[in-house]
Amino acid sequence: AQTVTQSQPEMSVQEAETVTLSCTYDTSESDYYLFWYKQPPSRQMILVIRQEAYKQQNATENRFSVNFQKAAKSFSLKISDSQLGDAAMYFCAYRSAELSYGKLTFGQGTILTVHP
């Protein structure tokens, strides 16, 4: 079974600064997808960024980028120019590409606080 670990229960950052959230995972599969989801106090899970394991290039979405290290099974999220609206719980998630459906396995989450 796959596991996802987020070792930082809480992180904080000053507005306009950069912060990196860590995630490691364990799998014996070679093809899979990795995700970062954001959950604000409204509870609505919002997809931030996704990475396909067979792609070596790190995914980027505006101020959000990942550092995907497949051999190390590491998938960190970098948030640049942090904004107050980035404050939320962030979840790292794994999805096998070997299943016929998209069951997600989540990490424990990291609460991000943004200070003005």
Add this chain to the structure above:
Amino acid sequence: GAGVSQSPSNKVTEKGKDVELRCDPISGHTALYWYRQSLGQGLEFLIYFQGNSAPDKSGLPSDRFSAERTGGSVSTLTIQRTQQEDSAVYLCASSSTGTPRETQYFGPGTRLLVL
């Protein structure tokens, strides 16, 4: 609809009572997932529907939990004889056909508190 909706938004019940949680997926989405978010267990998969069938029920924690989906649309998660450890946020998600490549769209969840 425009997004995944869930009802009720919050539910308080007494230990031993039955509860029903509802999920309305995005129109046309055949894949539907239930997840549970609790303090002790984090965010965990419960069940997957493809149409009205549930090929993967492996995450249901006990036989007190059941779910159904009718008309390939609305899904209901039922918890019988609720226990305090059932207190959690129950999230529903849907995707177009269910393949691993697709984005899952989540609803706002139902917060269940069992007293």
